[in-house]
Amino acid sequence: MSTQAAPEDATSATTRYEGSVRDEALRAQARTGRTFTLRINRGEHGDSAGRWESYDVELAAGMVVLDAVLFVQAKHAPDLAVRWNCKAAKCGSCAAEVNGRPRLLCKTRLEDFNLAEPVLVQPMQTFVRIKDLVTDVSWNYRVNEKIIPFRARTDRPWKFYQRDVEKAQEMRQCIECFLCQDVCHVLRYSGEEKPAFFGPRFFVRAAGLDFHPMDAEDRVGQLRGEGGIGLCNITKCCTEVCPANIHITDDAIIPEKERAVDAFDDPFRGIFRRNGAPKP
Amino acid sequence: MSVALEYHPFESDVIVVGAGGAGLRAAIEAAASGASVTIICKSLLGKAHTIMAEGGMAAAIGAVDSRDNWQVHFRDTMSGGKYLNNWRMAELHAKEAPAEIESLERWGAVFDRNDQGGVMQRIFGGHTYRRLVQVGDRTGLELIRTLQDKAVASKLTVFMEHTVTKILLRDGRVCGIAGYEREWGRFRVWKAPAVIVASGGIGRIYSVTSNSWEGTADGQAIALEAGAELMDMEFVQFHPTGMVWPQSVRGVLVTEAVRAEGGILTNAQGERFMERYDPKRLELSTRDVVARSIHTEVAEGRGSPHGGAFLSIAHKPAEFIKKKLPSMHDQFMEFAKVDITKEPMEVYPTTHYVMGGIRVDAETAATNVPGLYAAGEASAGLHGANRLGGNSLSDLVVFGRRAGFAAAQYALAQAPAPDPEPAQIISAEKEMLEPFALEDGENPFTVQEDLQKMMMEYVGVFRTEAQLLEARAKLQSLQERASRTRAAGSRLYNAMWHAALDVRNMVRIAGTIIESALLRKESRGAHSRVDYPDTSQELQKVNSVTRRLDGTLTVRYVERPALPAELATVLEAKDAGVPA
Numbered sequence: 001m002s003t004q005a006a007p008e009d010a011t012s013a014t015t016r017y018e019g020s021v022r023d024e025a026l027r028a029q030a031r032t033g034r035t036f037t038l039r040i041n042r043g044e045h046g047d048s049a050g051r052w053e054s055y056d057v058e059l060a061a062g063m064v065v066l067d068a069v070l071f072v073q074a075k076h077a078p079d080l081a082v083r084w085n086c087k088a089a090k091c092g093s094c095a096a097e098v099n100g101r102p103r104l105l106c107k108t109r110l111e112d113f114n115l116a117e118p119v120l121v122q123p124m125q126t127f128v129r130i131k132d133l134v135t136d137v138s139w140n141y142r143v144n145e146k147i148i149p150f151r152a153r154t155d156r157p158w159k160f161y162q163r164d165v166e167k168a169q170e171m172r173q174c175i176e177c178f179l180c181q182d183v184c185h186v187l188r189y190s191g192e193e194k195p196a197f198f199g200p201r202f203f204v205r206a207a208g209l210d211f212h213p214m215d216a217e218d219r220v221g222q223l224r225g226e227g228g229i230g231l232c233n234i235t236k237c238c239t240e241v242c243p244a245n246i247h248i249t250d251d252a253i254i255p256e257k258e259r260a261v262d263a264f265d266d267p268f269r270g271i272f273r274r275n276g277a278p279k280p
Numbered sequence: 281m282s283v284a285l286e287y288h289p290f291e292s293d294v295i296v297v298g299a300g301g302a303g304l305r306a307a308i309e310a311a312a313s314g315a316s317v318t319i320i321c322k323s324l325l326g327k328a329h330t331i332m333a334e335g336g337m338a339a340a341i342g343a344v345d346s347r348d349n350w351q352v353h354f355r356d357t358m359s360g361g362k363y364l365n366n367w368r369m370a371e372l373h374a375k376e377a378p379a380e381i382e383s384l385e386r387w388g389a390v391f392d393r394n395d396q397g398g399v400m401q402r403i404f405g406g407h408t409y410r411r412l413v414q415v416g417d418r419t420g421l422e423l424i425r426t427l428q429d430k431a432v433a434s435k436l437t438v439f440m441e442h443t444v445t446k447i448l449l450r451d452g453r454v455c456g457i458a459g460y461e462r463e464w465g466r467f468r469v470w471k472a473p474a475v476i477v478a479s480g481g482i483g484r485i486y487s488v489t490s491n492s493w494e495g496t497a498d499g500q501a502i503a504l505e506a507g508a509e510l511m512d513m514e515f516v517q518f519h520p521t522g523m524v525w526p527q528s529v530r531g532v533l534v535t536e537a538v539r540a541e542g543g544i545l546t547n548a549q550g551e552r553f554m555e556r557y558d559p560k561r562l563e564l565s566t567r568d569v570v571a572r573s574i575h576t577e578v579a580e581g582r583g584s585p586h587g588g589a590f591l592s593i594a595h596k597p598a599e600f601i602k603k604k605l606p607s608m609h610d611q612f613m614e615f616a617k618v619d620i621t622k623e624p625m626e627v628y629p630t631t632h633y634v635m636g637g638i639r640v641d642a643e644t645a646a647t648n649v650p651g652l653y654a655a656g657e658a659s660a661g662l663h664g665a666n667r668l669g670g671n672s673l674s675d676l677v678v679f680g681r682r683a684g685f686a687a688a689q690y691a692l693a694q695a696p697a698p699d700p701e702p703a704q705i706i707s708a709e710k711e712m713l714e715p716f717a718l719e720d721g722e723n724p725f726t727v728q729e730d731l732q733k734m735m736m737e738y739v740g741v742f743r744t745e746a747q748l749l750e751a752r753a754k755l756q757s758l759q760e761r762a763s764r765t766r767a768a769g770s771r772l773y774n775a776m777w778h779a780a781l782d783v784r785n786m787v788r789i790a791g792t793i794i795e796s797a798l799l800r801k802e803s804r805g806a807h808s809r810v811d812y813p814d815t816s817q818e819l820q821k822v823n824s825v826t827r828r829l830d831g832t833l834t835v836r837y838v839e840r841p842a843l844p845a846e847l848a849t850v851l852e853a854k855d856a857g858v859p860a
Contacts, residue, residue: 035312044772062526062615074725079769079777082322085492088532088611090421091327101827105615128461141325141440149433150388158385159397169415172425176326212390245610 030137036115038068041122041134060134066094066105081132089243092177097122098135100243102179103211124182128192138177139194143202150209164213171243172250180238181247186231197228200238200248207252224260293691295457295472296443297499300328302656303478304427305680311434313688319438322494326428330481333420336402336412336537338670339377339664343398348409350596351850352373357671358851360406360566361664362805363820367843368642369662376675380632381413389426391415404540404669405564412670417535423673427721446708448477448700454651456695457709465771467709468650474691476653476683477503485786486631487732490522490533496795499658501562501785503638508647510826511660512636513805517667518741520570522630524588526852529615536669539563541604542701543593549580568666568806569631584626592624629741635663645683655683656733715780721766724779731758739797744810748798755790760785795835798823
């Protein structure tokens with residue numbers, strides 16, 4: 001098989017690793033079965049600071065951080081708590097922070113790190129810890145319940161084309177890992193009491209419904225009100241960490257913000273307000 | 281919907297175990313029928329293994345090829361299942377899948393569209409026409425999200441990250457279920473006259489699998505304990521194409537959509553070897569055939585560098601690949617550093633699906649235990665000896681709906697469930713806490729690993745009497761070891777404790793697979809006996825049925841009902857069309 005360098009037109013999947021260490025020497029090291037140090041921030045419920053525990057992990061080719069954590073669980077610390085399911089970046093269960101950066105543990109390859117240094121794993125900081133790497137994400141499920149559900153239009157034939165659904169489909173790629181919620185400034189420093197703010201994940205969900213060509217509802221009023229979309233100052237951190245490559249800021253938040261302005265804050269368009277905002 | 285986090289005794293009309301496609305569809309239907317519904321799921325809501333289904337959902341709507349209809353779908357399903365299918369289930373499935381697609385669309389599912397403004401449908405192995413409704417290669421996620429949203433809008437109670445350990449019975453009828461919270465470790469009891477088991481598969485019993493950690497056969501095991509019958513357990517589907525390398529992703533699924541979109545399989549000598557095994561259907565032969573072919577190529581020394589076959593789609597334009605197979609493109613780029621638009625993938629069979637499961641009535645999904653229902657992968661019948669790709673997602677919604685409807689009707693006609701017997705609750709709690717009492721017991725992860733290796737080696741793609749007898753002997757010691765696995769630490773989100781309880785279920789169900797495989801002395805579909813390579817006309821008339829009686833596992837053949845004349849005619853009919 002070819003091992004040539006990625007060509008110029010390589011996808012974001014490759015370029016997203018920019019800045020990480022990935023020279024040949026380290027790759028070779030990763031293949032030799034040597035050990036490296038994994039430091040895991042452990043603690044029980046309510047212990048937000050936790051304690052750092054170091055573990056020796058045997059390297060295997062192509063190993064990801066989740067493999068290393070499961071190695072520790074199987075060999076050193078069987079009561080270590082970590083959520084995971086698919087191990088293929090499709091379920092979003094294993095969200096945590098690796099060397100301070102929000103990531104999916106199953107999608108983070110060890111050969112992208114300098115393994116002479118320990119690799120640090122801690123739980124998502126925006127949510128209260130239950131144990132070790134597992135946090136209480138139930139707040140997200142409560143937010144989700146508030147979103148106005150899809151309601152199918154009955155005033156036109158059920159006929160539409162691929163280009164009509166591209167935007168909705170992009171939004172629906174979300175795997176609900178909540179990394180965007182974790183990195184969001186509005187939520188991250190809010191402590192246990194979350195503000196009246198749905199967060200990027202649920203702006204994406206609402207946008208996905210609003211973009212559906214056969215949806216009879218409009219969520220822009222809700223997003224502007226209890227959703228708190230105005231608090232977002234579009235720093236795009238959510239977009240950067242999204243493992244599903246959704247352009248959260250550009251394709252969901254900004255269009256919904258613009259629609260909110262058009263519908264509620266533009267004095268000229270205000271006269272059409274009772275007709276709701278035009279859907280994209 | 282509310283997400284309950286604290287302990288309180290909980291009562292409802294219907295309990296659904298599992299929140300994958302079948303469980304959510306069942307819950308939605310039961311709620312729509314007027315029942316109060318509780319969903320209990322092992323992971324967070326929306327993480328169920330259904331999301332791993334990639335290629336699509338089979339339904340003969342004929343949106344792309346108007347020659348398709350339920351008769352052709354029925355025939356394909358029966359032929360793919362080597363005629364061991366419950367014909368009534370295959371008929372209902374083929375007839376009802378199209379309406380389920382429509383329901384999903386009306387609930388907000390956004391399937392890929394065709395040029396006529398309808399849904400796009402793709403071809404898959406064993407399907408005569410283009411039949412799979414799809415969303416690129418993440419169809420399962422679309423199904424789960426749609427059903428999850430619909431469930432959230434229905435009045436349901438969801439207990440996330442809870443594991444059930446025992447079905448509670450009173451006078452031979454279901455009266456509730458016992459289990460524990462994974463997060464906080466507390467014991468729980470739920471009361472209900474009807475329980476639907478929709479807990480998915482058993483893949484974790486094998487070392488190379490596409491299944492997540494959840495596939496530990498819990499539903500099958502507790503149903504078996506409660507007196508339910510399991511059927512066709514010898515039929516475990518090895519999906520032909522799992523990832524081979526790197527080691528850490530060995531077994532992760534490579535969707536059949538790669539072959540459906542034109543992917544070609546070759547061996548180390550560059551031969552397109554499917555020309556030898558199935559010259560007509562080639563790569564789009566049924567999964568059992570393709571899996572055996574790859575296995576044989578590798579066994580005979582014509583494998584790829586990491587012991588697989590090459591699967592290439594690189595002859596298609598890069599943009600086409602990224603559009604049709606986006607998550608495969610990412611998966612190989614991220615995990616194997618392979619660009620599938622330029623290079624071939626390496627693939628090898630991976631344990632994927634169990635055709636066998638809890639024996640149910642076709643119309644109602646009822647088991648032989650009053651009040652107990654089963655749907656989805658946890659149940660048996662529809663797929664016979666081999667499942668066609670795309671028939672699983674449609675199975676989930678067709679029979680999930682039927683199970684939800686029937687369980688609600690049953691529950692609403694009953695008086696409220698009687699209280700479970702205290703002795704049953706006490707023993708359920710004692711069994712649950714047992715691993716903490718076994719201080720010098722074994723590490724459950726070790727026993728799990730040994731079980732997985734043993735099953736892979738002795739009860740894999742090809743089987744022989746000698747291997748299966750060896751497996752039976754080895755399982756005896758594994759059963760002994762599993763019953764003595766221990767847990768250390770507190771009950772708070774304790775993976776070791778969870779694993780100790782899981783492995784007790786896994787060895788039980790491994791036993792049903794081994795015993796059923798020993799009984800069936802023929803090769804049919806996914807069950808390939810090297811010592812009995814032929815398919816037996818006689819054995820087409822029977823299903824294997826396992827049951828636990830007084831603590832002993834028994835397996836016997838049960839005669840299948842004869843195919844009615846109308847359906848026999850459908851099976852014999854020939855279509856003008858050739859595979860698309």
